[in-house]
Amino acid sequence: MVALWRSDRAVRLAPVGAVACAGLLPLLQVALAFSYPGNDVRTGLWSLAVTVVYLPLHLRHVWYAARGVRLPAGGWTFAAMAVVILAATPLAGNMWPRAYAGLAASAVLVLPGPWSFVVYLSLVIAAAPASLLLGLPWNAAPWLTLSVLSGSGAVLLLVWLSAALVRLQSARQVLAQRAVAQERRRIDDDLRRTLGNALESLAARGARAADLLQTPPGRRAELVAELSGLADDSRRTLAEARQRVRGYRRPSLRAELDTAATLLSAAGIETRLRLPRTGIPDTIAPEPRAALRATVTRLLGSEGVSACTITAAVSTDGVRLEVRADGVTETIDVQTEGRP
CATH class of the missing domain: 1.10.287 (Helix Hairpins)
Known part of the structure:
Protein backbone atom coordinates (compact mmCIF):
# COMPACT_ATOMS: atom_id res chain seq x y z
CA MET A 1 0.00 0.00 0.00
CA VAL A 2 2.84 2.38 0.88
CA ALA A 3 4.57 1.63 -2.41
CA LEU A 4 1.35 2.39 -4.27
CA TRP A 5 0.95 5.82 -2.67
CA ARG A 6 4.56 6.66 -3.50
CA SER A 7 4.33 5.59 -7.11
CA ASP A 8 4.27 8.08 -9.93
CA ARG A 9 0.91 6.72 -11.01
CA ALA A 10 -0.67 7.59 -7.66
CA VAL A 11 0.71 11.12 -7.92
CA ARG A 12 -0.80 11.53 -11.38
CA LEU A 13 -4.18 10.10 -10.38
CA ALA A 14 -4.55 11.99 -7.09
CA PRO A 15 -5.57 15.33 -8.71
CA VAL A 16 -7.99 13.46 -10.96
CA GLY A 17 -9.60 11.84 -7.92
CA ALA A 18 -9.98 15.19 -6.18
CA VAL A 19 -11.64 16.70 -9.27
CA ALA A 20 -13.95 13.68 -9.61
CA CYS A 21 -15.11 14.03 -6.00
CA ALA A 22 -15.60 17.77 -6.42
CA GLY A 23 -17.76 17.13 -9.50
CA LEU A 24 -19.82 14.31 -7.98
CA LEU A 25 -21.19 16.31 -5.05
CA PRO A 26 -22.86 19.03 -7.20
CA LEU A 27 -24.50 16.33 -9.30
CA LEU A 28 -26.06 14.89 -6.15
CA GLN A 29 -27.24 18.38 -5.33
CA VAL A 30 -29.02 18.59 -8.70
CA ALA A 31 -30.73 15.26 -8.04
CA LEU A 32 -32.02 16.54 -4.68
CA ALA A 33 -33.33 19.70 -6.35
CA PHE A 34 -35.63 17.51 -8.46
CA SER A 35 -36.72 15.00 -5.82
CA TYR A 36 -36.57 16.47 -2.29
CA PRO A 37 -39.92 17.49 -0.72
CA GLY A 38 -40.76 21.10 -1.45
CA ASN A 39 -38.91 21.05 -4.79
CA ASP A 40 -40.21 20.48 -8.29
CA VAL A 41 -39.09 20.41 -11.91
CA ARG A 42 -38.65 24.18 -11.97
CA THR A 43 -36.22 24.20 -9.03
CA GLY A 44 -34.46 21.18 -10.52
CA LEU A 45 -33.94 22.93 -13.84
CA TRP A 46 -32.67 26.06 -12.12
CA SER A 47 -30.26 23.94 -10.08
CA LEU A 48 -29.06 22.15 -13.20
CA ALA A 49 -28.53 25.37 -15.15
CA VAL A 50 -26.66 27.12 -12.37
CA THR A 51 -24.50 24.05 -11.72
CA VAL A 52 -23.49 23.97 -15.37
CA VAL A 53 -22.34 27.58 -15.02
CA TYR A 54 -20.39 27.43 -11.74
CA LEU A 55 -19.05 23.87 -11.76
CA PRO A 56 -16.23 24.49 -14.30
CA LEU A 57 -14.96 27.33 -12.11
CA HIS A 58 -15.03 25.12 -9.02
CA LEU A 59 -13.28 22.23 -10.76
CA ARG A 60 -10.64 24.65 -12.01
CA HIS A 61 -9.93 25.72 -8.42
CA VAL A 62 -9.66 22.10 -7.31
CA TRP A 63 -7.44 21.05 -10.24
CA TYR A 64 -4.87 23.77 -9.66
CA ALA A 65 -4.81 23.34 -5.90
CA ALA A 66 -4.52 19.53 -6.13
CA ARG A 67 -1.37 19.93 -8.23
CA GLY A 68 0.11 22.49 -5.87
CA VAL A 69 -0.03 25.24 -8.52
CA ARG A 70 -1.13 28.81 -7.83
CA LEU A 71 -4.31 29.65 -9.70
CA PRO A 72 -4.08 32.70 -11.95
CA ALA A 73 -6.89 35.21 -11.37
CA GLY A 74 -8.27 32.95 -8.65
CA GLY A 75 -9.95 35.76 -6.79
CA TRP A 76 -11.95 36.79 -9.85
CA THR A 77 -13.10 33.27 -10.65
CA PHE A 78 -14.13 32.75 -7.02
CA ALA A 79 -16.07 36.02 -7.08
CA ALA A 80 -17.90 34.91 -10.24
CA MET A 81 -18.67 31.53 -8.68
CA ALA A 82 -19.98 33.19 -5.50
CA VAL A 83 -22.25 35.54 -7.47
CA VAL A 84 -23.74 32.66 -9.45
CA ILE A 85 -24.37 30.40 -6.44
CA LEU A 86 -25.72 33.07 -4.11
CA ALA A 87 -27.92 34.65 -6.77
CA ALA A 88 -29.53 31.27 -7.48
CA THR A 89 -30.43 30.65 -3.82
CA PRO A 90 -34.06 31.94 -4.07
CA LEU A 91 -34.65 30.04 -7.33
CA ALA A 92 -33.08 26.58 -7.00
CA GLY A 93 -35.07 25.11 -4.12
CA ASN A 94 -34.71 24.64 -0.39
CA MET A 95 -31.78 22.20 -0.80
CA TRP A 96 -29.72 24.59 -2.89
CA PRO A 97 -27.67 25.90 0.09
CA ARG A 98 -25.92 22.51 0.02
CA ALA A 99 -24.06 23.99 -2.97
CA TYR A 100 -22.37 26.28 -0.46
CA ALA A 101 -20.09 23.31 0.24
CA GLY A 102 -18.35 23.77 -3.09
CA LEU A 103 -18.17 27.53 -2.60
CA ALA A 104 -16.70 27.07 0.88
CA ALA A 105 -14.09 24.63 -0.44
CA SER A 106 -13.12 27.04 -3.22
CA ALA A 107 -12.79 29.84 -0.66
CA VAL A 108 -10.20 27.87 1.29
CA LEU A 109 -8.35 26.90 -1.90
CA VAL A 110 -8.27 30.33 -3.52
CA LEU A 111 -8.54 33.11 -0.96
CA PRO A 112 -5.55 34.17 1.16
CA GLY A 113 -5.01 33.28 4.78
CA PRO A 114 -7.55 34.55 7.32
CA TRP A 115 -10.11 35.61 4.73
CA SER A 116 -10.52 32.07 3.47
CA PHE A 117 -11.50 30.76 6.92
CA VAL A 118 -13.83 33.69 7.56
CA VAL A 119 -15.67 33.06 4.29
CA TYR A 120 -15.71 29.30 4.93
CA LEU A 121 -17.31 29.64 8.37
CA SER A 122 -19.76 32.25 7.10
CA LEU A 123 -21.00 29.97 4.35
CA VAL A 124 -21.32 26.97 6.66
CA ILE A 125 -23.27 29.01 9.21
CA ALA A 126 -25.49 30.65 6.56
CA ALA A 127 -26.48 27.40 4.82
CA ALA A 128 -29.09 26.24 7.36
CA PRO A 129 -30.86 29.62 7.86
CA ALA A 130 -31.06 30.12 4.10
CA SER A 131 -32.68 26.71 3.66
CA LEU A 132 -35.15 27.38 6.48
CA LEU A 133 -36.20 30.61 4.79
CA LEU A 134 -36.80 28.60 1.61
CA GLY A 135 -39.13 26.17 3.38
CA LEU A 136 -36.83 23.43 4.62
CA PRO A 137 -38.21 21.64 7.73
CA TRP A 138 -36.55 22.49 11.02
CA ASN A 139 -35.49 18.92 11.69
CA ALA A 140 -33.52 18.86 8.41
CA ALA A 141 -31.43 21.97 9.18
CA PRO A 142 -28.75 20.19 11.28
CA TRP A 143 -28.40 17.55 8.57
CA LEU A 144 -27.89 20.24 5.94
CA THR A 145 -25.18 21.97 8.00
CA LEU A 146 -23.43 18.64 8.52
CA SER A 147 -23.76 17.97 4.78
CA VAL A 148 -22.04 21.26 3.90
CA LEU A 149 -19.26 20.55 6.39
CA SER A 150 -18.67 16.97 5.26
CA GLY A 151 -18.90 17.81 1.55
CA SER A 152 -16.44 20.68 1.71
CA GLY A 153 -14.20 18.73 4.08
CA ALA A 154 -14.03 15.72 1.77
CA VAL A 155 -12.99 17.88 -1.17
CA LEU A 156 -10.39 19.77 0.87
CA LEU A 157 -8.96 16.55 2.30
CA LEU A 158 -8.49 15.03 -1.15
CA VAL A 159 -6.98 18.27 -2.47
CA TRP A 160 -4.51 18.54 0.39
CA LEU A 161 -3.55 14.87 0.08
CA SER A 162 -2.97 15.27 -3.65
CA ALA A 163 -0.94 18.44 -3.17
CA ALA A 164 1.16 16.71 -0.50
CA LEU A 165 1.92 13.82 -2.85
CA VAL A 166 2.90 16.24 -5.61
CA ARG A 167 5.18 18.19 -3.25
CA LEU A 168 6.73 14.96 -1.99
CA GLN A 169 7.46 13.82 -5.53
CA SER A 170 8.96 17.21 -6.38
CA ALA A 171 11.13 17.06 -3.27
CA ARG A 172 12.36 13.58 -4.18
CA GLN A 173 13.23 14.76 -7.68
CA VAL A 174 15.14 17.74 -6.28
CA LEU A 175 17.01 15.45 -3.89
CA ALA A 176 17.86 13.08 -6.73
CA GLN A 177 19.18 15.95 -8.84
CA ARG A 178 21.16 17.24 -5.88
CA ALA A 179 22.67 13.79 -5.32
CA VAL A 180 23.67 13.58 -8.99
CA ALA A 181 25.29 17.03 -8.83
CA GLN A 182 27.12 16.10 -5.65
CA GLU A 183 28.38 12.89 -7.21
CA ARG A 184 29.60 14.78 -10.25
CA ARG A 185 31.50 17.23 -8.06
CA ARG A 186 33.06 14.34 -6.16
CA ILE A 187 34.18 12.66 -9.37
CA ASP A 188 35.52 15.95 -10.74
CA ASP A 189 37.53 16.63 -7.59
CA ASP A 190 38.84 13.07 -7.53
CA LEU A 191 39.95 13.22 -11.16
CA ARG A 192 41.62 16.60 -10.65
CA ARG A 193 43.47 15.34 -7.59
CA ARG A 249 30.34 2.67 -12.26
CA ARG A 250 29.46 1.67 -8.72
CA PRO A 251 27.39 4.01 -6.54
CA SER A 252 29.03 6.23 -3.95
CA LEU A 253 28.60 5.20 -0.32
CA ARG A 254 28.74 8.80 0.92
CA ALA A 255 26.16 9.93 -1.65
CA GLU A 256 23.80 7.12 -0.59
CA LEU A 257 24.13 8.08 3.08
CA ASP A 258 23.61 11.78 2.37
CA THR A 259 20.53 11.02 0.25
CA ALA A 260 19.06 8.76 2.96
CA ALA A 261 19.58 11.44 5.64
CA THR A 262 18.06 14.15 3.44
CA LEU A 263 14.98 12.08 2.60
CA LEU A 264 14.34 11.25 6.24
CA SER A 265 14.81 14.88 7.28
CA ALA A 266 12.44 16.04 4.54
CA ALA A 267 9.81 13.65 5.95
CA GLY A 268 10.05 15.31 9.38
CA ILE A 269 12.33 12.70 10.97
CA GLU A 270 15.24 14.28 12.85
CA THR A 271 18.22 12.48 11.31
CA ARG A 272 21.88 12.47 12.39
CA LEU A 273 24.67 11.05 10.24
CA ARG A 274 27.76 9.91 12.16
CA LEU A 275 30.84 9.16 10.06
CA PRO A 276 34.36 8.20 11.23
CA ARG A 277 37.08 10.83 11.03
CA THR A 278 39.26 8.43 9.04
CA GLY A 279 36.75 8.52 6.19
CA ILE A 280 34.68 5.83 4.54
CA PRO A 281 35.22 3.80 1.35
CA ASP A 282 34.22 5.31 -1.95
CA THR A 283 31.69 2.78 -3.21
CA ILE A 284 28.89 0.53 -2.01
CA ALA A 285 27.88 -2.81 -3.54
CA PRO A 286 24.35 -3.36 -4.91
CA GLU A 287 23.24 -5.66 -2.05
CA PRO A 288 23.94 -3.33 0.90
CA ARG A 289 22.75 -0.40 -1.18
CA ALA A 290 19.38 -2.13 -1.67
CA ALA A 291 19.24 -2.97 2.06
CA LEU A 292 19.90 0.67 3.00
CA ARG A 293 17.20 1.91 0.64
CA ALA A 294 14.73 -0.67 1.96
CA THR A 295 15.39 0.49 5.52
CA VAL A 296 14.86 4.15 4.57
CA THR A 297 11.64 3.25 2.74
CA ARG A 298 10.35 1.40 5.80
CA LEU A 299 11.10 4.36 8.06
CA LEU A 300 9.37 6.77 5.67
CA GLY A 301 6.26 4.58 5.72
CA SER A 302 6.22 4.04 9.49
CA GLU A 303 4.12 6.19 11.78
CA GLY A 304 5.50 7.74 14.93
CA VAL A 305 9.19 7.72 13.95
CA SER A 306 10.62 10.99 15.26
CA ALA A 307 14.40 10.51 15.25
CA CYS A 308 16.96 8.43 13.41
CA THR A 309 20.73 8.04 13.69
CA ILE A 310 22.85 6.51 10.92
CA THR A 311 26.31 5.46 12.12
CA ALA A 312 29.15 4.18 9.93
CA ALA A 313 31.92 2.17 11.64
CA VAL A 314 35.02 1.17 9.65
CA SER A 315 36.59 -2.24 10.29
CA THR A 316 39.13 -4.43 8.55
CA ASP A 317 36.36 -6.15 6.58
CA GLY A 318 34.66 -2.96 5.37
CA VAL A 319 31.99 -0.75 6.91
CA ARG A 320 29.11 -1.55 9.23
CA LEU A 321 26.12 0.76 8.99
CA GLU A 322 23.80 1.04 11.99
CA VAL A 323 20.40 2.64 11.46
CA ARG A 324 18.81 3.36 14.84
CA ALA A 325 15.25 4.72 15.02
CA ASP A 326 13.15 4.86 18.20
CA GLY A 327 15.16 2.20 19.99
CA VAL A 328 15.32 -0.26 17.09
CA THR A 329 18.69 -0.80 15.39
CA GLU A 330 19.32 -2.37 11.99
CA THR A 331 22.83 -3.25 10.81
CA ILE A 332 24.04 -3.36 7.23
CA ASP A 333 27.50 -4.74 6.38
CA VAL A 334 29.19 -3.05 3.43
CA GLN A 335 32.02 -5.02 1.89
CA THR A 336 34.30 -2.66 0.00
CA GLU A 337 37.23 -3.00 -2.34
CA GLY A 338 39.31 -0.20 -1.01
CA ARG A 339 39.61 2.84 1.17
CA PRO A 340 39.79 6.43 -0.03
Whole structure:
Protein backbone atom coordinates (compact mmCIF):
# COMPACT_ATOMS: atom_id res chain seq x y z
CA MET A 1 0.00 0.00 0.00
CA VAL A 2 2.84 2.38 0.88
CA ALA A 3 4.57 1.63 -2.41
CA LEU A 4 1.35 2.39 -4.27
CA TRP A 5 0.95 5.82 -2.67
CA ARG A 6 4.56 6.66 -3.50
CA SER A 7 4.33 5.59 -7.11
CA ASP A 8 4.27 8.08 -9.93
CA ARG A 9 0.91 6.72 -11.01
CA ALA A 10 -0.67 7.59 -7.66
CA VAL A 11 0.71 11.12 -7.92
CA ARG A 12 -0.80 11.53 -11.38
CA LEU A 13 -4.18 10.10 -10.38
CA ALA A 14 -4.55 11.99 -7.09
CA PRO A 15 -5.57 15.33 -8.71
CA VAL A 16 -7.99 13.46 -10.96
CA GLY A 17 -9.60 11.84 -7.92
CA ALA A 18 -9.98 15.19 -6.18
CA VAL A 19 -11.64 16.70 -9.27
CA ALA A 20 -13.95 13.68 -9.61
CA CYS A 21 -15.11 14.03 -6.00
CA ALA A 22 -15.60 17.77 -6.42
CA GLY A 23 -17.76 17.13 -9.50
CA LEU A 24 -19.82 14.31 -7.98
CA LEU A 25 -21.19 16.31 -5.05
CA PRO A 26 -22.86 19.03 -7.20
CA LEU A 27 -24.50 16.33 -9.30
CA LEU A 28 -26.06 14.89 -6.15
CA GLN A 29 -27.24 18.38 -5.33
CA VAL A 30 -29.02 18.59 -8.70
CA ALA A 31 -30.73 15.26 -8.04
CA LEU A 32 -32.02 16.54 -4.68
CA ALA A 33 -33.33 19.70 -6.35
CA PHE A 34 -35.63 17.51 -8.46
CA SER A 35 -36.72 15.00 -5.82
CA TYR A 36 -36.57 16.47 -2.29
CA PRO A 37 -39.92 17.49 -0.72
CA GLY A 38 -40.76 21.10 -1.45
CA ASN A 39 -38.91 21.05 -4.79
CA ASP A 40 -40.21 20.48 -8.29
CA VAL A 41 -39.09 20.41 -11.91
CA ARG A 42 -38.65 24.18 -11.97
CA THR A 43 -36.22 24.20 -9.03
CA GLY A 44 -34.46 21.18 -10.52
CA LEU A 45 -33.94 22.93 -13.84
CA TRP A 46 -32.67 26.06 -12.12
CA SER A 47 -30.26 23.94 -10.08
CA LEU A 48 -29.06 22.15 -13.20
CA ALA A 49 -28.53 25.37 -15.15
CA VAL A 50 -26.66 27.12 -12.37
CA THR A 51 -24.50 24.05 -11.72
CA VAL A 52 -23.49 23.97 -15.37
CA VAL A 53 -22.34 27.58 -15.02
CA TYR A 54 -20.39 27.43 -11.74
CA LEU A 55 -19.05 23.87 -11.76
CA PRO A 56 -16.23 24.49 -14.30
CA LEU A 57 -14.96 27.33 -12.11
CA HIS A 58 -15.03 25.12 -9.02
CA LEU A 59 -13.28 22.23 -10.76
CA ARG A 60 -10.64 24.65 -12.01
CA HIS A 61 -9.93 25.72 -8.42
CA VAL A 62 -9.66 22.10 -7.31
CA TRP A 63 -7.44 21.05 -10.24
CA TYR A 64 -4.87 23.77 -9.66
CA ALA A 65 -4.81 23.34 -5.90
CA ALA A 66 -4.52 19.53 -6.13
CA ARG A 67 -1.37 19.93 -8.23
CA GLY A 68 0.11 22.49 -5.87
CA VAL A 69 -0.03 25.24 -8.52
CA ARG A 70 -1.13 28.81 -7.83
CA LEU A 71 -4.31 29.65 -9.70
CA PRO A 72 -4.08 32.70 -11.95
CA ALA A 73 -6.89 35.21 -11.37
CA GLY A 74 -8.27 32.95 -8.65
CA GLY A 75 -9.95 35.76 -6.79
CA TRP A 76 -11.95 36.79 -9.85
CA THR A 77 -13.10 33.27 -10.65
CA PHE A 78 -14.13 32.75 -7.02
CA ALA A 79 -16.07 36.02 -7.08
CA ALA A 80 -17.90 34.91 -10.24
CA MET A 81 -18.67 31.53 -8.68
CA ALA A 82 -19.98 33.19 -5.50
CA VAL A 83 -22.25 35.54 -7.47
CA VAL A 84 -23.74 32.66 -9.45
CA ILE A 85 -24.37 30.40 -6.44
CA LEU A 86 -25.72 33.07 -4.11
CA ALA A 87 -27.92 34.65 -6.77
CA ALA A 88 -29.53 31.27 -7.48
CA THR A 89 -30.43 30.65 -3.82
CA PRO A 90 -34.06 31.94 -4.07
CA LEU A 91 -34.65 30.04 -7.33
CA ALA A 92 -33.08 26.58 -7.00
CA GLY A 93 -35.07 25.11 -4.12
CA ASN A 94 -34.71 24.64 -0.39
CA MET A 95 -31.78 22.20 -0.80
CA TRP A 96 -29.72 24.59 -2.89
CA PRO A 97 -27.67 25.90 0.09
CA ARG A 98 -25.92 22.51 0.02
CA ALA A 99 -24.06 23.99 -2.97
CA TYR A 100 -22.37 26.28 -0.46
CA ALA A 101 -20.09 23.31 0.24
CA GLY A 102 -18.35 23.77 -3.09
CA LEU A 103 -18.17 27.53 -2.60
CA ALA A 104 -16.70 27.07 0.88
CA ALA A 105 -14.09 24.63 -0.44
CA SER A 106 -13.12 27.04 -3.22
CA ALA A 107 -12.79 29.84 -0.66
CA VAL A 108 -10.20 27.87 1.29
CA LEU A 109 -8.35 26.90 -1.90
CA VAL A 110 -8.27 30.33 -3.52
CA LEU A 111 -8.54 33.11 -0.96
CA PRO A 112 -5.55 34.17 1.16
CA GLY A 113 -5.01 33.28 4.78
CA PRO A 114 -7.55 34.55 7.32
CA TRP A 115 -10.11 35.61 4.73
CA SER A 116 -10.52 32.07 3.47
CA PHE A 117 -11.50 30.76 6.92
CA VAL A 118 -13.83 33.69 7.56
CA VAL A 119 -15.67 33.06 4.29
CA TYR A 120 -15.71 29.30 4.93
CA LEU A 121 -17.31 29.64 8.37
CA SER A 122 -19.76 32.25 7.10
CA LEU A 123 -21.00 29.97 4.35
CA VAL A 124 -21.32 26.97 6.66
CA ILE A 125 -23.27 29.01 9.21
CA ALA A 126 -25.49 30.65 6.56
CA ALA A 127 -26.48 27.40 4.82
CA ALA A 128 -29.09 26.24 7.36
CA PRO A 129 -30.86 29.62 7.86
CA ALA A 130 -31.06 30.12 4.10
CA SER A 131 -32.68 26.71 3.66
CA LEU A 132 -35.15 27.38 6.48
CA LEU A 133 -36.20 30.61 4.79
CA LEU A 134 -36.80 28.60 1.61
CA GLY A 135 -39.13 26.17 3.38
CA LEU A 136 -36.83 23.43 4.62
CA PRO A 137 -38.21 21.64 7.73
CA TRP A 138 -36.55 22.49 11.02
CA ASN A 139 -35.49 18.92 11.69
CA ALA A 140 -33.52 18.86 8.41
CA ALA A 141 -31.43 21.97 9.18
CA PRO A 142 -28.75 20.19 11.28
CA TRP A 143 -28.40 17.55 8.57
CA LEU A 144 -27.89 20.24 5.94
CA THR A 145 -25.18 21.97 8.00
CA LEU A 146 -23.43 18.64 8.52
CA SER A 147 -23.76 17.97 4.78
CA VAL A 148 -22.04 21.26 3.90
CA LEU A 149 -19.26 20.55 6.39
CA SER A 150 -18.67 16.97 5.26
CA GLY A 151 -18.90 17.81 1.55
CA SER A 152 -16.44 20.68 1.71
CA GLY A 153 -14.20 18.73 4.08
CA ALA A 154 -14.03 15.72 1.77
CA VAL A 155 -12.99 17.88 -1.17
CA LEU A 156 -10.39 19.77 0.87
CA LEU A 157 -8.96 16.55 2.30
CA LEU A 158 -8.49 15.03 -1.15
CA VAL A 159 -6.98 18.27 -2.47
CA TRP A 160 -4.51 18.54 0.39
CA LEU A 161 -3.55 14.87 0.08
CA SER A 162 -2.97 15.27 -3.65
CA ALA A 163 -0.94 18.44 -3.17
CA ALA A 164 1.16 16.71 -0.50
CA LEU A 165 1.92 13.82 -2.85
CA VAL A 166 2.90 16.24 -5.61
CA ARG A 167 5.18 18.19 -3.25
CA LEU A 168 6.73 14.96 -1.99
CA GLN A 169 7.46 13.82 -5.53
CA SER A 170 8.96 17.21 -6.38
CA ALA A 171 11.13 17.06 -3.27
CA ARG A 172 12.36 13.58 -4.18
CA GLN A 173 13.23 14.76 -7.68
CA VAL A 174 15.14 17.74 -6.28
CA LEU A 175 17.01 15.45 -3.89
CA ALA A 176 17.86 13.08 -6.73
CA GLN A 177 19.18 15.95 -8.84
CA ARG A 178 21.16 17.24 -5.88
CA ALA A 179 22.67 13.79 -5.32
CA VAL A 180 23.67 13.58 -8.99
CA ALA A 181 25.29 17.03 -8.83
CA GLN A 182 27.12 16.10 -5.65
CA GLU A 183 28.38 12.89 -7.21
CA ARG A 184 29.60 14.78 -10.25
CA ARG A 185 31.50 17.23 -8.06
CA ARG A 186 33.06 14.34 -6.16
CA ILE A 187 34.18 12.66 -9.37
CA ASP A 188 35.52 15.95 -10.74
CA ASP A 189 37.53 16.63 -7.59
CA ASP A 190 38.84 13.07 -7.53
CA LEU A 191 39.95 13.22 -11.16
CA ARG A 192 41.62 16.60 -10.65
CA ARG A 193 43.47 15.34 -7.59
CA THR A 194 44.67 12.05 -9.10
CA LEU A 195 44.65 11.87 -12.87
CA GLY A 196 45.08 15.62 -13.22
CA ASN A 197 48.37 15.57 -11.28
CA ALA A 198 49.51 12.47 -13.15
CA LEU A 199 48.84 14.07 -16.53
CA GLU A 200 50.71 17.21 -15.49
CA SER A 201 53.70 15.03 -14.52
CA LEU A 202 53.54 13.27 -17.90
CA ALA A 203 53.47 16.61 -19.69
CA ALA A 204 56.52 17.81 -17.72
CA ARG A 205 58.48 14.64 -18.51
CA GLY A 206 57.50 14.91 -22.16
CA ALA A 207 58.82 18.47 -22.25
CA ARG A 208 62.13 17.33 -20.72
CA ALA A 209 62.36 14.53 -23.27
CA ALA A 210 61.79 17.05 -26.07
CA ASP A 211 64.59 19.23 -24.68
CA LEU A 212 66.93 16.22 -24.58
CA LEU A 213 66.33 15.63 -28.27
CA GLN A 214 68.24 18.88 -28.93
CA THR A 215 71.29 17.79 -26.90
CA PRO A 216 74.54 16.29 -28.28
CA PRO A 217 74.69 12.54 -29.04
CA GLY A 218 76.61 11.94 -25.84
CA ARG A 219 73.46 12.41 -23.78
CA ARG A 220 71.42 9.83 -25.66
CA ALA A 221 71.45 7.48 -22.64
CA GLU A 222 69.79 10.18 -20.53
CA LEU A 223 67.19 10.61 -23.28
CA VAL A 224 66.47 6.88 -23.34
CA ALA A 225 66.06 6.82 -19.56
CA GLU A 226 63.69 9.78 -19.69
CA LEU A 227 61.58 8.17 -22.45
CA SER A 228 61.50 4.89 -20.55
CA GLY A 229 60.29 6.64 -17.41
CA LEU A 230 57.71 8.51 -19.47
CA ALA A 231 56.38 5.24 -20.87
CA ASP A 232 56.21 3.68 -17.39
CA ASP A 233 54.34 6.68 -16.00
CA SER A 234 51.94 6.57 -18.96
CA ARG A 235 51.12 2.90 -18.38
CA ARG A 236 50.66 3.49 -14.65
CA THR A 237 48.38 6.47 -15.28
CA LEU A 238 46.34 4.49 -17.80
CA ALA A 239 45.92 1.61 -15.32
CA GLU A 240 44.84 4.04 -12.59
CA ALA A 241 42.33 5.67 -14.97
CA ARG A 242 40.81 2.30 -15.82
CA GLN A 243 40.56 1.38 -12.15
CA ARG A 244 38.83 4.64 -11.29
CA VAL A 245 36.40 4.31 -14.18
CA ARG A 246 35.39 0.88 -12.88
CA GLY A 247 34.90 2.41 -9.44
CA TYR A 248 32.72 5.22 -10.81
CA ARG A 249 30.34 2.67 -12.26
CA ARG A 250 29.46 1.67 -8.72
CA PRO A 251 27.39 4.01 -6.54
CA SER A 252 29.03 6.23 -3.95
CA LEU A 253 28.60 5.20 -0.32
CA ARG A 254 28.74 8.80 0.92
CA ALA A 255 26.16 9.93 -1.65
CA GLU A 256 23.80 7.12 -0.59
CA LEU A 257 24.13 8.08 3.08
CA ASP A 258 23.61 11.78 2.37
CA THR A 259 20.53 11.02 0.25
CA ALA A 260 19.06 8.76 2.96
CA ALA A 261 19.58 11.44 5.64
CA THR A 262 18.06 14.15 3.44
CA LEU A 263 14.98 12.08 2.60
CA LEU A 264 14.34 11.25 6.24
CA SER A 265 14.81 14.88 7.28
CA ALA A 266 12.44 16.04 4.54
CA ALA A 267 9.81 13.65 5.95
CA GLY A 268 10.05 15.31 9.38
CA ILE A 269 12.33 12.70 10.97
CA GLU A 270 15.24 14.28 12.85
CA THR A 271 18.22 12.48 11.31
CA ARG A 272 21.88 12.47 12.39
CA LEU A 273 24.67 11.05 10.24
CA ARG A 274 27.76 9.91 12.16
CA LEU A 275 30.84 9.16 10.06
CA PRO A 276 34.36 8.20 11.23
CA ARG A 277 37.08 10.83 11.03
CA THR A 278 39.26 8.43 9.04
CA GLY A 279 36.75 8.52 6.19
CA ILE A 280 34.68 5.83 4.54
CA PRO A 281 35.22 3.80 1.35
CA ASP A 282 34.22 5.31 -1.95
CA THR A 283 31.69 2.78 -3.21
CA ILE A 284 28.89 0.53 -2.01
CA ALA A 285 27.88 -2.81 -3.54
CA PRO A 286 24.35 -3.36 -4.91
CA GLU A 287 23.24 -5.66 -2.05
CA PRO A 288 23.94 -3.33 0.90
CA ARG A 289 22.75 -0.40 -1.18
CA ALA A 290 19.38 -2.13 -1.67
CA ALA A 291 19.24 -2.97 2.06
CA LEU A 292 19.90 0.67 3.00
CA ARG A 293 17.20 1.91 0.64
CA ALA A 294 14.73 -0.67 1.96
CA THR A 295 15.39 0.49 5.52
CA VAL A 296 14.86 4.15 4.57
CA THR A 297 11.64 3.25 2.74
CA ARG A 298 10.35 1.40 5.80
CA LEU A 299 11.10 4.36 8.06
CA LEU A 300 9.37 6.77 5.67
CA GLY A 301 6.26 4.58 5.72
CA SER A 302 6.22 4.04 9.49
CA GLU A 303 4.12 6.19 11.78
CA GLY A 304 5.50 7.74 14.93
CA VAL A 305 9.19 7.72 13.95
CA SER A 306 10.62 10.99 15.26
CA ALA A 307 14.40 10.51 15.25
CA CYS A 308 16.96 8.43 13.41
CA THR A 309 20.73 8.04 13.69
CA ILE A 310 22.85 6.51 10.92
CA THR A 311 26.31 5.46 12.12
CA ALA A 312 29.15 4.18 9.93
CA ALA A 313 31.92 2.17 11.64
CA VAL A 314 35.02 1.17 9.65
CA SER A 315 36.59 -2.24 10.29
CA THR A 316 39.13 -4.43 8.55
CA ASP A 317 36.36 -6.15 6.58
CA GLY A 318 34.66 -2.96 5.37
CA VAL A 319 31.99 -0.75 6.91
CA ARG A 320 29.11 -1.55 9.23
CA LEU A 321 26.12 0.76 8.99
CA GLU A 322 23.80 1.04 11.99
CA VAL A 323 20.40 2.64 11.46
CA ARG A 324 18.81 3.36 14.84
CA ALA A 325 15.25 4.72 15.02
CA ASP A 326 13.15 4.86 18.20
CA GLY A 327 15.16 2.20 19.99
CA VAL A 328 15.32 -0.26 17.09
CA THR A 329 18.69 -0.80 15.39
CA GLU A 330 19.32 -2.37 11.99
CA THR A 331 22.83 -3.25 10.81
CA ILE A 332 24.04 -3.36 7.23
CA ASP A 333 27.50 -4.74 6.38
CA VAL A 334 29.19 -3.05 3.43
CA GLN A 335 32.02 -5.02 1.89
CA THR A 336 34.30 -2.66 0.00
CA GLU A 337 37.23 -3.00 -2.34
CA GLY A 338 39.31 -0.20 -1.01
CA ARG A 339 39.61 2.84 1.17
CA PRO A 340 39.79 6.43 -0.03
